[in-house]
Amino acid sequence: MKISSPLKAVGRRSLFLCFLYLLCLLYLPYSSNAATPPDTAPVILIQNATVLTVSHGAIEHGSILIKDGKIAEVGQSIKAPKDAQIIDASGQFVIPGIIDCHSHIAADAINEGSVSVSSMVNMEEVLNPEDIDIYRDLAGGVTAANILHGSANSIGGQTLVIKLRWGQPASKLPFEGALPGIKFALGENPKRSNFSIPGQPRRYPTTRMGVEETIRAAFTEARDYKKAWDDYNKRAAAGEKNLIPPRRDLKLEPLVEVLEGKRYVHSHCYREDEILMLLRVAKEFGFKVRTFQHVLEGYKIADELAAAGVGASTFSDWWAYKVEAYDAIPYNAALMTRRGVIVSINSDDAEEATHLNQEAAKSMKFGGLSHDEALKLVTLNPAIQLGIDKRVGTIDVGKDADLAIYNHDPLSAYAVVQKTLIDGRVYFDRERDIANRAEIENEKKALAEKLKKAAEKKPDEKKPEAAGQKPAEKKPEEKKPEEKPKPPAPTPTPTVDRVGGAL
Amino acid sequence: MIFLRRLLYLITLFCVLHFVGVVPANAQSTTYAITHAKIFTLAGSAIEDGTLIIRDGKIAAVGATVEVPQGAQVIDAKGLQVYPGLFDSVTQMGLSEISAVSATVDSSETGTYNPDVVAATAVSPSSEHIPVTRASGITQVMAVPASGGLDFFGGRGILGGQASAIHLAGWTIDEMLLKKSTAMVLNWPQIETETFDFSTFSIKEKPYTEAKQEYDKQVNELTDWLERARHYEQAMEKGSVAKYDRDLKLEAFAPVLRGELPLLVFADRARDIRNAVEFCDKQKLKMILAGGSEADKVKDLLRSKDIPVVLRPMLTLPDEEDDPYDRLLSQPAELAAAGVKFAIASFDNSFARRLGQNAANAVAHGLAYDEALRAVTIYPAQIFGLGTQIGTLEQGKLANLIVTNGDPLELTTDVKYLFIKGQLTSMENKHHRLYEKYLNRPKAQ
Numbered sequence: 042m043k044i045s046s047p048l049k050a051v052g053r054r055s056l057f058l059c060f061l062y063l064l065c066l067l068y069l070p071y072s073s074n075a076a077t078p079p080d081t082a083p084v085i086l087i088q089n090a091t092v093l094t095v096s097h098g099a100i101e102h103g104s105i106l107i108k109d110g111k112i113a114e115v116g117q118s119i120k121a122p123k124d125a126q127i128i129d130a131s132g133q134f135v136i137p138g139i140i141d142c143h144s145h146i147a148a149d150a151i152n153e154g155s156v157s158v159s160s161m162v163n164m165e166e167v168l169n170p171e172d173i174d175i176y177r178d179l180a181g182g183v184t185a186a187n188i189l190h191g192s193a194n195s196i197g198g199q200t201l202v203i204k205l206r207w208g209q210p211a212s213k214l215p216f217e218g219a220l221p222g223i224k225f226a227l228g229e230n231p232k233r234s235n236f237s238i239p240g241q242p243r244r245y246p247t248t249r250m251g252v253e254e255t256i257r258a259a260f261t262e263a264r265d266y267k268k269a270w271d272d273y274n275k276r277a278a279a280g281e282k283n284l285i286p287p288r289r290d291l292k293l294e295p296l297v298e299v300l301e302g303k304r305y306v307h308s309h310c311y312r313e314d315e316i317l318m319l320l321r322v323a324k325e326f327g328f329k330v331r332t333f334q335h336v337l338e339g340y341k342i343a344d345e346l347a348a349a350g351v352g353a354s355t356f357s358d359w360w361a362y363k364v365e366a367y368d369a370i371p372y373n374a375a376l377m378t379r380r381g382v383i384v385s386i387n388s389d390d391a392e393e394a395t396h397l398n399q400e401a402a403k404s405m406k407f408g409g410l411s412h413d414e415a416l417k418l419v420t421l422n423p424a425i426q427l428g429i430d431k432r433v434g435t436i437d438v439g440k441d442a443d444l445a446i447y448n449h450d451p452l453s454a455y456a457v458v459q460k461t462l463i464d465g466r467v468y469f470d471r472e473r474d475i476a477n478r479a480e481i482e483n484e485k486k487a488l489a490e491k492l493k494k495a496a497e498k499k500p501d502e503k504k505p506e507a508a509g510q511k512p513a514e515k516k517p518e519e520k521k522p523e524e525k526p527k528p529p530a531p532t533p534t535p536t537v538d539r540v541g542g543a544l
Numbered sequence: 545m546i547f548l549r550r551l552l553y554l555i556t557l558f559c560v561l562h563f564v565g566v567v568p569a570n571a572q573s574t575t576y577a578i579t580h581a582k583i584f585t586l587a588g589s590a591i592e593d594g595t596l597i598i599r600d601g602k603i604a605a606v607g608a609t610v611e612v613p614q615g616a617q618v619i620d621a622k623g624l625q626v627y628p629g630l631f632d633s634v635t636q637m638g639l640s641e642i643s644a645v646s647a648t649v650d651s652s653e654t655g656t657y658n659p660d661v662v663a664a665t666a667v668s669p670s671s672e673h674i675p676v677t678r679a680s681g682i683t684q685v686m687a688v689p690a691s692g693g694l695d696f697f698g699g700r701g702i703l704g705g706q707a708s709a710i711h712l713a714g715w716t717i718d719e720m721l722l723k724k725s726t727a728m729v730l731n732w733p734q735i736e737t738e739t740f741d742f743s744t745f746s747i748k749e750k751p752y753t754e755a756k757q758e759y760d761k762q763v764n765e766l767t768d769w770l771e772r773a774r775h776y777e778q779a780m781e782k783g784s785v786a787k788y789d790r791d792l793k794l795e796a797f798a799p800v801l802r803g804e805l806p807l808l809v810f811a812d813r814a815r816d817i818r819n820a821v822e823f824c825d826k827q828k829l830k831m832i833l834a835g836g837s838e839a840d841k842v843k844d845l846l847r848s849k850d851i852p853v854v855l856r857p858m859l860t861l862p863d864e865e866d867d868p869y870d871r872l873l874s875q876p877a878e879l880a881a882a883g884v885k886f887a888i889a890s891f892d893n894s895f896a897r898r899l900g901q902n903a904a905n906a907v908a909h910g911l912a913y914d915e916a917l918r919a920v921t922i923y924p925a926q927i928f929g930l931g932t933q934i935g936t937l938e939q940g941k942l943a944n945l946i947v948t949n950g951d952p953l954e955l956t957t958d959v960k961y962l963f964i965k966g967q968l969t970s971m972e973n974k975h976h977r978l979y980e981k982y983l984n985r986p987k988a989q
Binding site for chain 2: 229342343359363364367371372406408474
C-alpha cells in the first residue's frame with residue numbers, strides 16, 4: 042500500500058518512484074534468497090573451477106573456501122566444511138573481482154565545473170547506492186571501483202574507492218581503509234577546448250601553460266597553509282598561550298593531505314608533455330602522483346613513468362574522439378607494461394565496465410602480453426594503483442573473497458559472468474537474475490495497471506498511452522505540495538559524461 | 545618469446561609490404577590462389593582443405609578440388625581460415641576524423657531536410673580510420689550521413705542524406721565506391737521529455753504534452769514534405785518539371801518514392817519504432833530500421849512487415865533501468881528466434897573495429913554463431929541490396945575477404961591477409977607505425 046500514494050500522481054516522477062520500487066524488488070530477492078542474513082557471511086566452497094589466481098598461476102579443478110568474507114583456502118581439493126554452501130563451478134573460471142580504476146557510477150554529480158580548483162568537493166557526498174549501473178557493472182564482474190570527479194578542472198574533487206555492494210546504503214559502499222584520492226585533469230578538458238558554455242566568459246586556464254600555473258598556484262597556497270598550521274601546532278604543543286589558529290580552508294586541506302602523502306593524486310591526462318609537466322610540478326612540491334588516468338600517450342614516455350613509479354590507467358582501444366586522443370594506440374598498455382610501468386585498463390563508463398575482461402584481452406593481440414599479464418590489467422594492477430592490493434586483486438588466502446565466476450576463459454568475448462561475490466557474499470547471480478525476470482515483469486505490469494486506474498480516476502488528467510509507456514507529464518503547477526520532489530532518474534547518457542569532461 | 549613475436553610480426557609486415565607496397569595496390573591485377581585453408585564461404589558448409597582463386601578482382605573459383613592456375617601468386621594458408629571480409633553497415637567512415645573537432649567532421653549537414661546530400665562526396669580516402677578499421681578484418685562499410693557517433697555538434701535533422709557503400713581501400717572515392725547511394729537516412733522524430741541542455745550542463749525536462757506536440761508537428765511536416773515530393777515526382781514523370789524551377793531536394797527523394805531506394809530509419813525506442821513502421825507502411829516506403837535498441841519489444845511487428853534491422857552495438861546499456869541488464873546482448877538471439885533479419889553495426893568510426901567483438905557478445909548470449917557471422921557479412925549486404933556482389937565466398941562475387949588465424953569475431957584473432965576487390969591490401973596503419981616507433985625508443989636516461 043505504500044506504493045499507492047506516488048501512483049496517484051501521474052507523471053514522470055511517479056514513474057520514477059515505480060522504478061525505485063522495482064529496483065527494491067530487484068534487490069530484495071537477493072537478500073531474501075541468501076542463505077544467511079547480510080551481516081553474517083556464509084561459508085562457501087567453490088568447486089571444480091579453473092581458478093586463475095593471478096598471483097600463482099592457474100589451478101585446474103580448483104576449489105576456493107570462503108569464511109567470514111575472506112578466502113580461507115585455495116587449492117585442488119578442499120573438504121567441504123559442514124553447512125558450507127557449495128558452488129559447483131564445473132567448466133567455469135574464477136578470477137579475482139575486477140577493479141575499475143576509473144569510474145563515475147554511483148554518483149549523483151560528476152563535475153563541479155565553476156572553478157578550476159574544486160578540491161573542496163567530495164564524491165563521497167554524492168554517492169547514490171541506487172544507481173542501476175552498480176548492478177550492471179557487478180554483472181560484469183566488477184567488485185570495486187575508483188569513483189572519480191570529472192575532468193573539467195585542473196584540480197577536481199576528492200575521490201574514493203567503493204565496493205559494488207548493491208543493495209547496501211551509501212555508507213556501506215566505501216572500501217574500508219582505502220586511501221582517498223583527488224582528481225587532477227590536464228589538457229583539453231580543464232582548458233575547455235571542445236566546448237564553451239554559452240553566455241559565459243572563458244574560464245582560466247585556457248592553455249596547458251595555464252593548467253600548470255593553476256596547479257602550481259594551488260600548491261603554493263597549500264604549502265603556506267600547511268606551514269601556518271605546522272607553526273601553530275608546534276607553538277601550541279610547546280605550551281604557548283593565547284594563540285590564534287589559522288583560518289580553516291576546505292579547499293587547501295585536501296591538498297595538504299596530498300603533500301603529506303595521505304591522499305592519492307589520480308590525474309586525467311593525454312599528451313606526453315602534460316604528463317611530464319605534472320611530474321615536474323609534483324617534484325617541485327614534494328608530492329607523488331599515484332596514477333595517470335587515460336594517459337593515452339603514456340607509451341611515448343614509458344621509461345619516465347616507470348622511473349617516477351607512477352601507475353598508468355588507460356583505455357583498451359579508444360582513439361580519435363579529440364585531438365589529444367589522436368595518437369592513442371591499442372598497444373599502449375603493452376608498451377608501458379614492457380617498460381616496467383604498473384598498468385591497468387579502466388572504463389570511465391558504466392557500459393565499458395561491464396566487459397573490462399574483454400578490454401584487457403585486447404592487450405594480448407596488441408603488443409603480445411601474456412594471459413596472466415592481461416588479466417592483471419583489471420585485477421592486481423588496479424589494486425596496487427589504489428593501494429588495496431593487500432586486500433584484493435588476487436586469489437590468495439586471507440584476501441577478501443571478491444570474485445567473479447565466468448562460464449569461459451574470461452579473456453574471450455564469449456565469456457559471461459555467472460556469479461560475482463564481494464566479501465564472500467553472492468551479490469550477482471545470473472541464474473537468479475534470469476529466474477526473477479518474469480516476476481519483475483509481472484510486478485511492472487501490475488504497477489502500470491494501477492497507474493492506469495489511478496489516472497482514470499482523475500478525468501482532468503491525460504491517460505497514459507499504454508502499459509509500460511511513459512504517461513502524460515503532469516504540469517509542475519499541479520503538483521501537490523506534500524509531494525516531495527525526487528531527484529531526476531539517473532539517465533545513462535554517455536555523451537553527457539563525455540562532454541561533461543569525464544573522459 | 546616477445547622477441548620471436550616481434551620478429552614474426554616484422555617478417556609478416558615485410559612480406560605484406562613486399563608484395564603490396566605501402567598503400568592500396570595499383571590496379572595491375574594479380575591472380576591469387578589461397579590454398580590449404582579452411583574456407584568459411586557462408587554459402588554452405590565450411591571447406592576443410594580448400595582453395596580459393598582470385599582473378600580480376602573477383603572470386604574465380606572456390607572449393608576442395610580447385611586447380612591452381614599457372615602464374616598465380618600462391619598463399620599457402622595451412623592452419624589458417626578464410627572468411628568474407630566483415631561489413632560494418634552503419635559508420636561515419638571518412639566523414640569524421642576527430643569527432644570533437646568540427647573542421648574534421650562532415651557527418652551531419654545542418655537543416656531538417658537534406659535528402660540530396662550524399663556521403664560519398666565527403667568521404668576522405670586518406671582518413672586514418674580506414675586502414676585502422678581495415679586491420680580488424682572489415683573490408684567494406686556503409687558511410688552514413690547523420691548517423692550519430694561521438695558527434696559533439698548535435699542536430700541530425702530529419703532527412704539526413706544518402707548512405708554510400710565503400711570499400712576500405714582505394715586512391716580515390718571512385719575506386720572505393722561499392723555503391724554510391726544505398727539508402728536514404730530518416731531520423732525518426734522522438735518524443736523527448738528529457739534533453740541535455742548545454743547552456744547549463746544539465747538535463748532539462750519537458751512536459752510530455754509539449755514534447756508530444758513537437759513530435760506531432762515534426763511528423764506532420766514530414767508528411768507534407770512527402771506529399772510535395774510525391775507531386776514533384778509525378779510532375780517529373782510527366783515531364784512537366786522542366787517548365788518550373790527544379791527542386792534538388794524533392795528530386796533526390798524520387799528514387800525512394802519509386803521504391804528504388806530504401807529508407808534507413810533511425811529509431812530506438814519501441815514507441816518510436818512502432819510509429820515509424822506505421823508511417824512507412826502508410827506511405828508505402830521500403831524501410832530498414834537502424835538502431836533498434838528496443839527492436840525485440842516490437843519483433844512481431846517487424847517480422848510481419850518484413851522490416852530488416854541494422855542493430856547498434858550489443859555493448860550498449862538498456863535505456864530503461866528495469867530492463868534486464870543484458871537485454872541488448874540477448875536481443876539478437878531474440879530477433880533471430882522471431883525471424884527478424886538483422887545486421888550488426890558499430891554506428892561509429894573509431895569503434896568500428898569492435899564490430900566482431902559485438903557479434904561475439906551476441907553469441908555469448910544465445911545467438912547461433914553462424915548467424916552472428918552472417919550479421920556482419922552477408923546480411924548487411926542483402927539488406928542494402930548488395931547481396932549478389934558481396935558478403936559470401938562464391939564464384940563471381942567481389943573478392944573482399946580475410947585470411948585469419950582463428951575466429952574473426954574473437955578478441956585475440958589476427959588477420960593475416962586481407963583482400964579488397966581482389967587486391968592483397970596492406971594492414972599497416974597509424975597505430976602500427978606508432979607502436980614500432982616507440983617500441984624502438986632507446987631507453988630514456
